Amino acid sequence: EIVAYLNKKVAEKQVLAGKKILVTAGPTQERIDPVRYLTNYSSGKMGYAIAEAAAQMGAEVTLISGPVSLATPNRVKRIDVESTKDMYQAVMDHFPSQDIVIKSAAVADYRPTIQANEKIKKQSEQMTIALEKTEDILKTLGQKKTSQFLVGFAAETTNVRQYGKKKLVEKNLDAIVINDVSKQGIGFGSDDNEVLILINDGSEIQINKTSKVAIARQLLTEISHRLEGEKQ
Amino acid sequence: EIVAYLNKKVAEKQVLAGKKILVTAGPTQERIDPVRYLTNYSSGKMGYAIAEAAAQMGAEVTLISGPVSLATPNRVKRIDVESTKDMYQAVMDHFPSQDIVIKSAAVADYRPTIQANEKIKKQSEQMTIALEKTEDILKTLGQKKTSQFLVGFAAETTNVRQYGKKKLVEKNLDAIVINDVSKQGIGFGSDDNEVLILINDGSEIQINKTSKVAIARQLLTEISHRLEGEKQ
Numbered sequence: 001e002i003v004a005y006l007n008k009k010v011a012e013k014q015v016l017a018g019k020k021i022l023v024t025a026g027p028t029q030e031r032i033d034p035v036r037y038l039t040n041y042s043s044g045k046m047g048y049a050i051a052e053a054a055a056q057m058g059a060e061v062t063l064i065s066g067p068v069s070l071a072t073p074n075r076v077k078r079i080d081v082e083s084t085k086d087m088y089q090a091v092m093d094h095f096p097s098q099d100i101v102i103k104s105a106a107v108a109d110y111r112p113t114i115q116a117n118e119k120i121k122k123q124s125e126q127m128t129i130a131l132e133k134t135e136d137i138l139k140t141l142g143q144k145k146t147s148q149f150l151v152g153f154a155a156e157t158t159n160v161r162q163y164g165k166k167k168l169v170e171k172n173l174d175a176i177v178i179n180d181v182s183k184q185g186i187g188f189g190s191d192d193n194e195v196l197i198l199i200n201d202g203s204e205i206q207i208n209k210t211s212k213v214a215i216a217r218q219l220l221t222e223i224s225h226r227l228e229g230e231k232q
Numbered sequence: 233e234i235v236a237y238l239n240k241k242v243a244e245k246q247v248l249a250g251k252k253i254l255v256t257a258g259p260t261q262e263r264i265d266p267v268r269y270l271t272n273y274s275s276g277k278m279g280y281a282i283a284e285a286a287a288q289m290g291a292e293v294t295l296i297s298g299p300v301s302l303a304t305p306n307r308v309k310r311i312d313v314e315s316t317k318d319m320y321q322a323v324m325d326h327f328p329s330q331d332i333v334i335k336s337a338a339v340a341d342y343r344p345t346i347q348a349n350e351k352i353k354k355q356s357e358q359m360t361i362a363l364e365k366t367e368d369i370l371k372t373l374g375q376k377k378t379s380q381f382l383v384g385f386a387a388e389t390t391n392v393r394q395y396g397k398k399k400l401v402e403k404n405l406d407a408i409v410i411n412d413v414s415k416q417g418i419g420f421g422s423d424d425n426e427v428l429i430l431i432n433d434g435s436e437i438q439i440n441k442t443s444k445v446a447i448a449r450q451l452l453t454e455i456s457h458r459l460e461g462e463k464q
Contacts, residue, residue, distance in 0.1 A: 034389050034414060035338070036272045038264075069301040106267070109354045119389045119413070122341045128360045157266050157351045181351070182266060 015224040017058030022098045023051045024091060024105035024137075026066030028084045032129060033116035041181075041188040042106035044068030046153075046212045050102055051076045053216035057224070059100075064090045066105055084108050084134035091137055095144065100223055102151040103138050104177070110134060142172030149223055151175045157182040161196060168198050174226070175199045177219060185209070197222065247456040249290030254330045255283045256323060256337035256369075258298030260316045264361060265348035273413075273420035274338035276300030278385075278444045282334055283308045285448035289456070291332075296322045298337055316340050316366035323369055327376065332455055334383040335370050336409070342366060374404030381455055383407045389414040393428060400430050406458070407431045409451060417441070429454065 025047020030038040044065060051063040052073035061076045064087060072078045079094075081087045084107040095101060110131035138152045152173045154164040157180065164178035178196045181187040186194045186209055193212050197205040197219060205222060207215055257279020262270040276297060283295040284305035293308045296319060304310040311326075313319045316339040327333060342363035370384045384405045386396040389412065396410035410428045413419040418426045418441055425444050429437040429451060437454060439447055 032270075034273075035387060035420075036270065036340070038268065038270055040268045041266075108268075110359060113358070117389075119387070122365065125365050126345070127342060127363045129363065131359045131361065133354070133357050155267060155351070157349075188267075 014058035016054055016100075016220065019059045019099045019224075019227070020062070020097060021051075021054045021059040021100045021102065022062045022064065022091065022094050023047050023054065023102045024064045024087060024107075025051065026068040026070075026105055028066045028087055028105065028107045028134075029082050030084065030108045030111035030134070031082075031115045032112045033118065033120045035119045038108060038110070038112065038129075038131075040106045040108065042066070042068075042155075043189045044070050044105075045189070045191060046193060046216070047102075047104035048073060049212040049216040050104060050219065053213060053220055054100075057217075057220055059220075062094055062098075064094070064105070066107075084111065084137070088135040088137050088140070091141070095141060095148070096146075098148050099227070100149045100151070101141060101145075102219075103141070104153045106153075106155060107137060108134055109136075136171075138167075138173070139171045145172070149174045149227060151177065151219070151223070154178045155181045155187065164196065164198055168200060173200065175219075175223070177215075199226070201226070246290035248286055248332075248452065251291045251331040251456075251459070252294070252329060253283075253286045253291040253332045253334065254294045254296065254323065254326050255279050255286065255334045256296045256319060256339075257283065258300040258302075258337055260298045260319055260337065260339045260366075261314050262316065262340045262343035262366070263314075263347045264344045265350065265352045267351045270340060270342070270344065270361075270363075272338045272340065274298070274300075274387075275421045276302050276337075277421070277423060278425060278448070279334075279336035280305060281444040281448040282336060282451065285445060285452055286332075289449075289452055291452075294326055294330075296326070296337070298339075316343065316369070320367040320369050320372070323373070327373060327380070328378075330380050331459070332381045332383070333373060333377075334451075335373070336385045338385075338387060339369060340366055341368075368403075370399075370405070371403045377404070381406045381459060383409065383451070383455070386410045387413045387419065396428065396430055400432060405432065407451075407455070409447075431458070433458070 026044035027040045027042040048070050055061045055075040063078045113130040113132045156163045160180045168176040194209040258276035259272045259274040280302050287293045287307040295308050295310045345362040345364045388395045392412045400408040426441040
């Protein structure tokens with residue numbers, strides 16, 4: 001009942017009415033051969049929570065999603081992709097018309113240099129996989145952005161604040177959501193998270209452990225205030 | 233209605249009553265660092281269909297499962313594992329008491345030589361991951377088996393019959409289920425499959441495209457005939 005009440009309360013506000021939001025979510029998969037791939041532990045829950053909350057707050061939401069086991073939130077347009085390259089293309093196609101872009105997907109930053117067309121057979125005791133860097137979607141968006149409010153995510157295990165701050169500046173973001181994925185009970189696969197949001201106006205918002213849905217609402221509320229601020 | 237009727241018909245037979253069956257299913261995940269891992273496209277659907285059908289046919293079923301998004305079938309004892317090493321341990325613990333062992337899991341055959349405790353940071357344009365062979369669960373079972381009827385799976389993209397036959401002999405299996413994962417609409421993630429079953433008595437059973445549940449029933453029926461045969 002409390003959740004239903006809060007949902008209603010948020011929905012009543014409609015603070016994102018008329019805004020177009022692009023959200024990315026989930027992991028990407030980088031194929032090694034027709035059987036094997038490289039990926040990461042992202043469940044997509046944080047991104048899906050953002051997409052859902054944004055729709056409830058009145059935004060027109062496009063969700064670009066890696067492979068996940070989650071239902072598409074109501075009134076959200078979902079586009080499924082597999083690799084970082086696919087996600088790069090889908091994001092670039094949709095970026096120009098957006099007001100807010102939230103890159104919560106955990107994209108693979110390396111992919112196999114060669115993707116074998118046939119299953120690689122077991123042979124030697126050791127083997128190596130050669131990797132090359134994937135497209136840096138966030139950096140490209142930071143370079144291309146015009147009026148879009150651009151939010152990145154940093155999933156770190158050490159020096160989380162320092163890496164997050166560096167990413168905010170280097171990639172020309174408007175905000176970054178930092179989470180320490182080494183902590184138990186939050187982050188990957190969990191329904192809860194605990195994050196530090198750094199905003200490029202110098203604000204820092206620490207959100208202690210709570211549901212990803214609650215974090216999504218607070219993040220979007222903070223963003224809506226900044227968009228309001230710009231108008232004045 | 234037809235499915236319900238067939239379910240009932242199969243259940244009435246109870247041809248596996250009193251038998252203990254161990255089924256493995258799904259992929260394994262091999263951790264690179266706290267964020268990234270190596271895995272494969274196995275959805276676990278084939279193994280879960282076998283576990284479900286075996287329980288319906290009266291068997292006492294233990295299902296050792298890699299990470300999948302599937303519900304545990306009725307009357308099946310499920311044990312969850314992540315890596316090939318975990319699966320090896322769980323299978324060895326349960327193997328001695330079984331009558332039938334069906335290894336439908338697609339276990340990773342290589343794992344990162346080093347599993348980093350902290351997230352590996354992006355640096356150079358290229359990088360390599362060093363891999364080492366994992367435990368060969370099926371081969372070990374072939375060496376250790378006493379009276380167990382041991383069934384392996386082969387997911388191949390080329391020369392499928394040849395590789396399957398080789399695996400049957402080299403790993404001392406009683407039967408092997410071969411599927412060509414390069415074909416569209418069957419295999420990984422699909423509800424359907426198309427397989428060739430080779431049995432070490434020389435029989436070959438080709439099952440054309442049908443549901444994984446139907447394949448599971450036919451496989452188990454063939455096995456039950458062989459177990460009956462031994463008694464005579």
